[in-house]
Amino acid sequence: MxxxxxxxxxxxxxxxxxxxxxxxxxxxxxxxxxxxxxxxxxxxxxxxxxxxxxxxxxxxxxxxxxxxxxxxxxxxxxxxxxxxxxxxAGARLIALGAPCYPPLLAELDDAPPLLWALGALGQGALCGQPDAPAARLLTTPGIALIGARNASSLGLRMAGLLARDLGRAGVPVVSGLARGIDASAHRAALEAGTVAVIAGGIDTVYPRENAALSADIVRTGVILSEMPPGTQPRARHFPRRNRIVSGLVRAVVVVEAAARSGSLMTARIALDQGREVLAVPGHPLDPRAAGTNMLLRDGARLVRSAADVLDALDLPAAAQPAPRRAVSKPPATPAPYGRSAPPRAEAALPPRLGAGLRQRISALIGATPLPEAQLFAQVPDTPAAQLVATLQEMEIDGEVQRLPGGYLSRE
Amino acid sequence: MxxxxxxxxxxxxxxxxxxxxxxxxxxxxxxxxxxxxxxxxxxxxxxxxxxxxxxxxxxxxxxxxxxxxxxxxxxxxxxxxxxxxxxxAGARLIALGAPCYPPLLAELDDAPPLLWALGALGQGALCGQPDAPAARLLTTPGIALIGARNASSLGLRMAGLLARDLGRAGVPVVSGLARGIDASAHRAALEAGTVAVIAGGIDTVYPRENAALSADIVRTGVILSEMPPGTQPRARHFPRRNRIVSGLVRAVVVVEAAARSGSLMTARIALDQGREVLAVPGHPLDPRAAGTNMLLRDGARLVRSAADVLDALDLPAAAQPAPRRAVSKPPATPAPYGRSAPPRAEAALPPRLGAGLRQRISALIGATPLPEAQLFAQVPDTPAAQLVATLQEMEIDGEVQRLPGGYLSRE
Structure with a gap:
């Protein structure tokens, strides 16, 4: 055909x-x-x-x-x-294409082929039972709550309220199990079950202070990792982790973020993936709101409460069990909330434009570490945002390695 | 015709x-x-x-x-x-149609036919001299800063910063001389001159605590009232006052407002008048930001600083002295914010449409003073807003002279 x-x-x-x-x-x-x-x-x-x-x-x-x-x-x-x-460690592997592999994540070009999962997934052979309590958290597209590690008390409260109310509305809350906003969101969504994506191996706990929270999450929800067990999380793992966080969901809510923060990078990845980005406002004289206000100014939807999030995504506010996905029968309709409309400026770029750029970058980087700044200078005609995005893709694909001190190399 | x-x-x-x-x-x-x-x-x-x-x-x-x-x-x-x-009381009456009657206000169906004005308006017979220091504040469309009387300290600081920077950029700051946000805005814009619209008579001071501020405003700016002198302000006067505040300006910035507050009513009047409404965000858990966040959620532009306001209105950010209306030498560029295009509909007009109109106007005006109203009647097919704008350009270019009493002539 x-x-x-x-x-x-x-x-x-x-x-x-x-x-x-x-x-x-x-x-x-x-x-x-x-x-x-x-x-x-x-x-x-x-x-x-x-x-x-x-x-x-x-x-x-x-x-x-x-x-x-x-x-x-x-x-x-x-x-x-x-x-x-x-x-x-009690974990199981979920393979791309399996019934309880997260459907929105599967749409990404760089979807993890295998995910280690720890949680209430039943006794299914390779990926758990699709009707196990926590399997619903994987098969129902959720909402990611992200934000600063050193969050304000208002920010922590806000993350908690949003997570609790989204959980009660039947929407899986996804985050990265970091300090601050992440931990607050997971904790408030424990009752409903929550999905944590970690940067290290499934058997590592990072940060240590979240050990008890990890154990709680596993009881009602799921912890996911694409790394081999035993992997200690490093800085370079976090962007990879973040693409899974946003890949799992229909929308990313940035709860609190300063200017030039990691949360803004995740927001950018989310936009590239075609996800909605929403943000909680803050006062302009509070620097911890500079990032979210910037997103709002650039067109992100404003979030005052879980109702705003549900409203933005046309989800019912009332608690509602997620659609069970039958294994034997292919679903009649596309994934519950198929890809939302494309992001603004990025949408204009032809998606394959990156291919030629990858080749140029490959040619410029060798085994000898090259300062990133030098690479940038050698492709002066390329928009920096595109260069950064392409480098990130290549890094995730293992074509480029980032070394300490801003150097890049290929093996 | x-x-x-x-x-x-x-x-x-x-x-x-x-x-x-x-x-x-x-x-x-x-x-x-x-x-x-x-x-x-x-x-x-x-x-x-x-x-x-x-x-x-x-x-x-x-x-x-x-x-x-x-x-x-x-x-x-x-x-x-x-x-x-x-x-x-030292005030003078400014009549609708007079050279220093605020041009955007004049466009309203319910524009005050007469305004009592107190300020540095020179010695002109009925309405002051159009080139007096404060007359510029009336003839240049400004920005209104409005907000809660019981404002937070962040809100007061924000109002002050916005007013100071807008004033420095040459944009008249307009407000209602109430407690809180209004007073903070006027105070910070004193150096540049500011326009206060009061609900009572021009010889009343309300609230009392703003007596000293009133006196300061009059020194460099203008206080306006449409009520007869001696009128004590009552609740029912405030909506009338508010329509003048928003009528004077291109855009209203709501600095801080709770849900169901008077500032939101003013914002609604402003929208009805075709004005832009902008709002300063605040944290959703702070009830004093509920009103502004609601406006933002409904599509108002987000304001983090004066730069955002200037940007939203396509005004230059750099401080720039107001155009002294030079009769002899026409400035090389058009008036900085001459009749800034929008209220939406007008923006669609092709920019050069005015050229033919200038010729028609030139042909209609001679050495004998012609009432402006008569000129308007002779080009009935032209939108009034465009006519006003073109006349202003011609006046700035020295092609047309405005005479006291609403007469126009060419030398």
Whole structure:
């Protein structure tokens, strides 16, 4: 059948999830192989008829063709060890394409092929039971609440109120389990169940002070990580984590953010993903509101309460159980809240413009670390925002490494 | 000539201001007659060829026709007394149609036919000299800053910062001389000169605590009142006052307002008048920001600083002295905020539409002074707003002279 629908080009092709332990090991091996990021995982799978084993076999030849001799994929032992470590921590792997893989996340080009999940997901073989209590939190698109670590007391209260009321309205609250706004949001949504995406491995706790909160989240909700168990979170992991936070949801609410804060970066990623960005206002003379006010000024929807959020997304205010997704029967309608309209300026860029830019960047970066500023100077005709976004993609795909001190390199 | 332009119906027809003391008394008598408000004043004048005396003569018959026997217009003595009382207070009357009558206010159907003004307006016969320091504050469309009487300290600081910076940018700051936000705005704009519109008579001080501020305002700016001297302000006067505050300006900035507050009523009047409404955000958990956040949520532009206000109105940010109306030398550029385009609809006009209009006006005006009203009647197909703007340009360019009493001439 010919592909004619526009959406076939904008949405990545679907993958069939692994159904046996062996296939799962193939996926893990492929995903953990050097230079295979989430986006290239998907491309490799598509090129090999959805067989991770076939893609693995082809990897050394592909590497050789691009000039890398003796490339070795991730050893099978390592995948075995990861599987054992994750299961020892009580977690299970959720594969892209599986019934309880979050539907909005699956639409991203760089959706994590495998997610480690800790929570009330039942006893299902590979991904838990779709009707387990916490599975609903994954299959129902939620709302992300994000904001400053060093939040004000007003900000913390606001995060709590929003999370509590969104939870009561049946909307999963998603955040990053950081200090401040994140922790406050998770805590207030415990009763309804909440989704925390962490930057480190599923068996790590960061920050330490959230250890008790983590344990509480797992009881009624889910903690997710795309990293191998044992990974200690580093600065470079956070942008990757943030793309999952916003990828899981229809809308990101920035509760409190100063100018040039990490929350604003997440908001930008969210816009690039086609998510709604909403913001809580603050007084202009309070610097902790500079970021949210900037977003509002640039057109973000204003949030005074959970009602504003539900209203902005045309969600019912009353508590309402999420639609159960049957495994056997494909859903008749698209995902409950399909992609919302595209973001402003970014929408005008042709989506594939980045491809040529990636090649140019690849050519400029080598094994010797290059200062980021120097790279910027060498592509002066490219808008900085686009350059930053492309670099971020490449980093997530493992094509570029960020080194301490603002250096970039390729292996 | 037939009247075809739609705008003729939406903009009230211009009036020729009184040029003699007797005519001024006729206006006062008509305006202070029972059941004659600003809008009916205008209708009566239009129906009687712009003659207040003729309208006064007709009043009893009109009243009888609508069932009121023995209707008596305002006695001439009372008008005399008002004139004396106002002048004793140091004020002068500015008549609708006079050169220093605020041009945006003049566009309202219910523009006050006469305004008592106290301030540095020079010694002009009926309305002051158009080139007196404070006259600029009346002829340049300004920005209104409004907000709560019981404002927070953040709100007061914000009002002060906005007023100071708008004043420095050459934009007249207009407010209502109430406690709180109003007083803070006037005080910070003293150096640049500010316009206060009061609800009572021009010789009353309310609230008492603003007595010193009133005296300061008069030194560099203007206090306006449409009420007869001696009028003590009552609750019902405030909405009338508020329509003048918003009528004077291009945009109203609500600095701080609770839900269901008077400031929100003013914002609504301003929207009805076609003015921009902007608002300063505050934290949703602070009830004093409920009103401004509601406005923002409903689409008002967000204000973090004077720069945001200037930006929203396409005004230059840099301080810039007001255009002294040089008769001899035409400035190279158009007036800085000459009749800034919007009230929405006008913005769509092609910018060069004025060129042909200038030629038509030139042809109509000669060395013999022509009443402005007569000129307006001779170009009935032209929107009044555009005519006013073009005349202002021509005046600034020295092509047209305005003479006392609403006459125009060319040398």
């Amino acid at each position: 010919e592909r004619t629908g526009v959406d076939l080009f904008s949405s990545p092709p679907p993958l069939a999830p692994p159904t046996t332990e062996e296939q799962l090991l193939d996926w893990l091996c492929l995903l953990r192989s050097r230079r295979v990021g989430p986006a290239s995982f998907r491309r490799l799978m598509t090129a090999h008829d959805g067989s991770a084993a076939a893609a693995l076999d082809a990897l050394p030849a592909i590497a050789a063709a691009s000039g890398t001799a003796d490339y070795r994929p991730c050893p099978r032992d390592q995948a075995h060890m990861e599987l054992r470590a994750g299961r020892r | 037939e009247r075809t332009g739609v705008d003729l119906f939406s903009s009230p027809p211009p009036l020729a201001p009184p040029t003699t003391e007797e005519q001024l008394l006729d206006w006062l008598c008509l305006l202070r007659s029972r059941r004659v408000g600003p809008a009916s004043f205008r209708r009566l004048m239009t129906a009687h060829d712009g003659s207040a005396a003729a309208a006064l003569d007709a009043l009893p018959a009109i009243a009888a026709a609508s069932g009121t026997a023995d209707y008596r217009p305002c006695p001439r003595d009372q008008a005399h007394m008002e004139l004396r009382a106002g002048r004793r």
